[in-house]
Amino acid sequence: MSTKDPIDLRQDRRQWLMTSATILGASLLPLPPVSAETSQAETAPQPHPAKTAEAKSGARFFTPSQHALVEELSETIIPADSHSGGAKAAKVADYIDQVLRETFDDNQKTLWRDGLRLIDVMSQHYHGKTFVNATPEDRIALLTVLSDHLQMTDLPEVRFFVELKRLTVTGYYTSKIGIHDELEYKGNRILKEYVGCDDQGPASS
Amino acid sequence: MAEPEVDLTRKYDAVIIGSGAAGGMAAHVLTSHGLQVLLLEAGKKLPIEQELRSMEWPYDNAHRGFLPPDSHSLSFNEYTIRNPPYGPGFEKSKHLHSYIGSSDYLKNIVVDERENPFTGTNYAWVRARCLGGKTNIWGRLALRLSDYDFKAKTRDGYGEDWPISYGDIAPYYDKVDLYLGITGVKENLPYLPDSIFQRPTKLNCAEVTLKQGIQKMGRVLTQYRAGVTSDGLKHNKYRSRCYGRGACERKGGCDIHAAFDSPTGLIYPAMDTGNLTLRTNSVAREITVDPQTGKASGVHFVDSQTMKDYNVRARVVIVAASTLESARLLLLSKSRLYPNGLANSSGHVGHNFCEHVMGPGVAGRAKDLVGKPPTLDDGRPGGFYLTRFRNLAEKHPKFIRGYGFEGGSGSAMFPRGTDTHGFGASFKEEVRKNQGAFIGMGAFGEVLSRYENYVELDPVVKDKWGIPSLRFHYKFGDNEHRMAEDMKETAQEMFEAAGFEIVHVSSRVLTEGWSIHELGTARMGNDPKTSVLNQFEQSHDVKNLFVVDGSAFVNASCQNPTWTIMALCWRSCDYLAEELRKGNL
Numbered sequence: 030m031s032t033k034d035p036i037d038l039r040q041d042r043r044q045w046l047m048t049s050a051t052i053l054g055a056s057l058l059p060l061p062p063v064s065a066e067t068s069q070a071e072t073a074p075q076p077h078p079a080k081t082a083e084a085k086s087g088a089r090f091f092t093p094s095q096h097a098l099v100e101e102l103s104e105t106i107i108p109a110d111s112h113s114g115g116a117k118a119a120k121v122a123d124y125i126d127q128v129l130r131e132t133f134d135d136n137q138k139t140l141w142r143d144g145l146r147l148i149d150v151m152s153q154h155y156h157g158k159t160f161v162n163a164t165p166e167d168r169i170a171l172l173t174v175l176s177d178h179l180q181m182t183d184l185p186e187v188r189f190f191v192e193l194k195r196l197t198v199t200g201y202y203t204s205k206i207g208i209h210d211e212l213e214y215k216g217n218r219i220l221k222e223y224v225g226c227d228d229q230g231p232a233s234s
Numbered sequence: 235m236a237e238p239e240v241d242l243t244r245k246y247d248a249v250i251i252g253s254g255a256a257g258g259m260a261a262h263v264l265t266s267h268g269l270q271v272l273l274l275e276a277g278k279k280l281p282i283e284q285e286l287r288s289m290e291w292p293y294d295n296a297h298r299g300f301l302p303p304d305s306h307s308l309s310f311n312e313y314t315i316r317n318p319p320y321g322p323g324f325e326k327s328k329h330l331h332s333y334i335g336s337s338d339y340l341k342n343i344v345v346d347e348r349e350n351p352f353t354g355t356n357y358a359w360v361r362a363r364c365l366g367g368k369t370n371i372w373g374r375l376a377l378r379l380s381d382y383d384f385k386a387k388t389r390d391g392y393g394e395d396w397p398i399s400y401g402d403i404a405p406y407y408d409k410v411d412l413y414l415g416i417t418g419v420k421e422n423l424p425y426l427p428d429s430i431f432q433r434p435t436k437l438n439c440a441e442v443t444l445k446q447g448i449q450k451m452g453r454v455l456t457q458y459r460a461g462v463t464s465d466g467l468k469h470n471k472y473r474s475r476c477y478g479r480g481a482c483e484r485k486g487g488c489d490i491h492a493a494f495d496s497p498t499g500l501i502y503p504a505m506d507t508g509n510l511t512l513r514t515n516s517v518a519r520e521i522t523v524d525p526q527t528g529k530a531s532g533v534h535f536v537d538s539q540t541m542k543d544y545n546v547r548a549r550v551v552i553v554a555a556s557t558l559e560s561a562r563l564l565l566l567s568k569s570r571l572y573p574n575g576l577a578n579s580s581g582h583v584g585h586n587f588c589e590h591v592m593g594p595g596v597a598g599r600a601k602d603l604v605g606k607p608p609t610l611d612d613g614r615p616g617g618f619y620l621t622r623f624r625n626l627a628e629k630h631p632k633f634i635r636g637y638g639f640e641g642g643s644g645s646a647m648f649p650r651g652t653d654t655h656g657f658g659a660s661f662k663e664e665v666r667k668n669q670g671a672f673i674g675m676g677a678f679g680e681v682l683s684r685y686e687n688y689v690e691l692d693p694v695v696k697d698k699w700g701i702p703s704l705r706f707h708y709k710f711g712d713n714e715h716r717m718a719e720d721m722k723e724t725a726q727e728m729f730e731a732a733g734f735e736i737v738h739v740s741s742r743v744l745t746e747g748w749s750i751h752e753l754g755t756a757r758m759g760n761d762p763k764t765s766v767l768n769q770f771e772q773s774h775d776v777k778n779l780f781v782v783d784g785s786a787f788v789n790a791s792c793q794n795p796t797w798t799i800m801a802l803c804w805r806s807c808d809y810l811a812e813e814l815r816k817g818n819l
Contacts, residue, residue, distance in 0.1 A: 108662065128303075203298040208647060215608055216645075217647065
């Protein structure tokens with residue numbers, strides 16, 4: 030994936046979906062349809078073998094390996110930097126797990142299960158490794174492919190990326206780290222006086 | 235839970251239906267005149283501070299402040315692609331709310347759409363059935379109307395003039411200002427009269443830039459005129475002054491009651507007079523009529539919890555159930571004497587339904603604020619109000635009437651700009667650096683009052699209590715769509731004049747009802763053939779019946795209606811008390 034040539038996502042996904050059975054094992058099949066005409070209806074709720082086990086109250090939505098993958102995905106969306114912790118430190122994967130565990134929306138659950146699977150299929154295709162085992166640069170390169178093809182909303186991996194970013198952003202910026210460390214939000218406290226533009230004195234803490 | 239015992243055997247001086255801005259004000263004024271008043275509210279008395287939890291951090295909330303997963307609030311798209319009643323298709327959700335109910339703090343305040351169905355044209359109808367109604371969660375923008383509004387027909391020939399002038403209502407606006415508290419800055423604008431303001435909130439830097447940028451265009455930006463007490467109110471022990479605690483932008487109310495709400499601002503003080511009796515969980519079915527005199531005799535209501543029916547008698551009946559519910563109740567009150575519904579000899583009840591059109595607006599960035607240290611920008615009741623400028627001195631070629639903008643700028647608890655493209659370190663830094671630099675505004679424009687826009691009773695569909703639902707026949711017209719087009723253009727033009735980088739321009743007109751400013755369904759007027767109420771919100775047909783909420787409006791103007799509802803109601807209730815004393819009712 031070092032090439033600077035624009036990636037043809039539709040062309041590429043034919044290849045990775047064809048080879049995915051041997052790479053990942055048949056247990057992960059069936060994969061979503063490949064055709065460019067894939068409609069949203071075709072990814073509508075399908076019966077899922079794991080559903081009954083996860084329906085138990087308190088049970089996690091993600092398996093441990095899925096959870097590890099979501100941690101790395103969310104950290105790639107909002108990484109730690111010199112200013113503050115990232116999505117992993119803010120426990121965004123736990124937040125997403127809760128959302129998916131509690132949601133009544135089976136389409137959303139399916140999108141996440143399929144999406145996580147497709148991420149690893151893609152990672153194998155482009156980098157020969159699972160996403161968790163890929164280098165940070167390779168992870169960024171992979172998500173960039175999806176981020177650059179947002180208009181292809183018929184592809185489940187693109188829809189998954191949008192959903193991954195949405196829930197990561199929501200989980201991160203509603204966390205302690207997001208509000209206090211990253212944004213240094215000054216509100217939700219009692220003020221003597223609101224400081225407006227006219228009377229902004231020297232910076233005070 | 236049983237209601238506290240309320241004496242329903244006695245005859246009250248007045249019974250009020252509804253406890254929002256109008257019903258609360260009627261209770262305040264009539265009890266201060268020494269009248270014995272019964273106030274009926276369809277919803278519960280909520281432990282409102284526990285609902286609003288204004289200072290709860292998102293991470294301390296089980297769902298980060300969002301609705302629990304068993305609840306759903308309707309989105310713009312859902313309003314667009316589905317038709318009312320908005321119940322079918324959402325079977326998985328235990329509770330279904332209007333669009334505003336998308337937070338954990340409002341879930342018990344707004345009604346469940348399935349218990350309160352309506353039919354007809356699409357409408358984002360926001361209803362709050364609880365003590366105080368929508369005043370618990372209102373946006374607090376408290377504006378006066380002027381003779382540009384009251385005499386709009388004289389100015390442009392459309393519709394009807396109000397039967398009052400600004401001079402008639404001005405003293406009552408003053409009373410509302412002083413009794414409830416309002417913050418703002420005097421501007422001496424003929425089309426947007428000043429209130430008696432308490433200490434104003436301040437503009438932040440991007441807002442000042444916009445104010446200065448549009449001055450050369452002759453346009454005015456002023457501090458948000460908020461129905462919030464910034465200095466406190468010595469005569470009211472239930473309300474605190476505003477402490478600028480931040481997160482005021484969060485959908486929800488003010489749990490220290492610095493922002494006006496009807497219970498702490500009006501109803502509790504009225505109860506302290508000893509003249510007010512309150513009964514919640516009381517859903518009015520019908521206003522009863524004395525067949526001998528033709529006058530209103532009382533109210534027939536059902537207890538929302540026990541489903542038992544009750545009757546109560548009163549010398550005067552005051553309807554304050556909200557514009558659409560009040561029209562519904564009048565239409566429900568059919569009798570041999572009044573076959574078209576009560577107070578409806580004109581046939582205008584439910585008609586001339588109007589409101590504000592909204593949606594178009596602009597978001598931008600003040601580039602000089604990018605990368606600046608974080609500031610506190612939401613520790614105040616609101617940002618700014620950009621006043622009307624269309625059809626004042628000059629006549630716009632494409633539409634009549636006007637619009638204003640509400641807006642704000644700066645940091646918020648949840649950052650603006652998370653729709654920045656991409657992800658990773660650069661995305662994170664962009665969001666951080668830009669968080670205080672965003673500024674945005676959206677327009678509220680007058681929807682013309684039209685006889686053809688109306689509600690009626692649905693012949694089939696009923697609510698949870700077996701009461702016939704409303705059927706809507708309501709659509710924005712050409713004037714609104716042409717105005718919306720202008721809103722978008724002027725929004726962009728003003729942000730460009732201020733030197734902002736334009737981030738997003740919205741031309742989308744939101745679903746009818748979105749402004750939550752429905753008005754006009756029992757309009758006032760001097761002619762009983764074309765109006766329902768006289769200038770004192772008294773029925774032309776039934777002398778001891780008053781309708782004191784937004785239904786009385788003759789046009790919507792483009793100003794937010796709550797302050798005018800209360801000023802009109804105060805005036806009408808002073809008149810009512812005097813007429814009752816004289817034995818004229």
